[in-house]
Amino acid sequence: MASGQLSRVEALACSGCRHACHVMLYCDTETQLFGRIPIRHIILMQMRFDGLLGFPGGLVNPQEETLEAGLSRELLEEMGVALPISVEDHVDACYAPASTPSPSSRLITHFYVRKMDEEQIREAEIAAASTATDHGLEVLGMVRVPLYTTKGGGLASFLSHSFIGNARSQLLNSLLLLVRQPWCNPRINYVRDILYSLRLKI
Numbered sequence: 001m002a003s004g005q006l007s008r009v010e011a012l013a014c015s016g017c018r019h020a021c022h023v024m025l026y027c028d029t030e031t032q033l034f035g036r037i038p039i040r041h042i043i044l045m046q047m048r049f050d051g052l053l054g055f056p057g058g059l060v061n062p063q064e065e066t067l068e069a070g071l072s073r074e075l076l077e078e079m080g081v082a083l084p085i086s087v088e089d090h091v092d093a094c095y096a097p098a099s100t101p102s103p104s105s106r107l108i109t110h111f112y113v114r115k116m117d118e119e120q121i122r123e124a125e126i127a128a129a130s131t132a133t134d135h136g137l138e139v140l141g142m143v144r145v146p147l148y149t150t151k152g153g154g155l156a157s158f159l160s161h162s163f164i165g166n167a168r169s170q171l172l173n174s175l176l177l178l179v180r181q182p183w184c185n186p187r188i189n190y191v192r193d194i195l196y197s198l199r200l201k202i
């Protein structure tokens with residue numbers, strides 16, 4: 001485990017720590033941009049009220065509910081859909097940079113990754129812009145991550161925006177996990193190629 005990272009159990013053992021849970025929802029897709037650029041995956045992020053990009057989710061109090069139940073509750077508010085999140089979807093927990101001198105009140109950010117069907121992703125996008133109570137308030141809109149390069153743009157441009165907390169590294173680490181899955185289609189090596197071409201440390 002990399003330094004600063006915690007297991008779910010270690011994170012929950014921190015008495016007094018605050019916990020934030022966020023999730024990367026994604027699916028495979030056959031659709032092509034301009035009918036020729038494969039999109040391959042739809043990965044959902046959101047434009048937050050503060051103008052920063054992040055993943056759906058929020059603060060959870062483990063004294064009152066499980067991390068996963070709290071994350072599902074946040075998803076209902078932000079995306080208008082009740083998506084069950086399980087412990088198996090938990091991929092990472094780490095301390096957020098300290099904003100207070102007291103280590104016991106530090107924020108731990110938990111990250112989940114959940115694969116869905118394309119139909120479910122599309123339904124969630126529609127609900128997020130229609131029935132979600134946070135729409136236009138805490139959440140200005142869902143955005144898809146462009147997983148390709150275009151002349152002067154694509155993933156590189158997306159990554160040059162401002163992200164909340166460690167959301168940018170959560171995205172990059174998840175992309176790398178995605179390409180390392182044994183079941184992964186070799187086509188997906190394009191992600192590794194893109195990250196190399198961006199000279200990102202991977």
Ligand SMILES: O=c1[nH]cnc2c1ncn2[C@H]1C[C@H](O)[C@@H](COP(=O)(O)OP(=O)(O)O)O1
Binds near residue numbers: 055056165
């Ligand atoms: O996407 C994220 N990745 C990592 N950390 C994040 C992300 N979004 C927010 N955060 C951090 C920074 C925030 O202060 C806390 C709480 O998150 P937030 O979503 O703003 O919580 P509420 O909706 O206010 O419950 O987590």
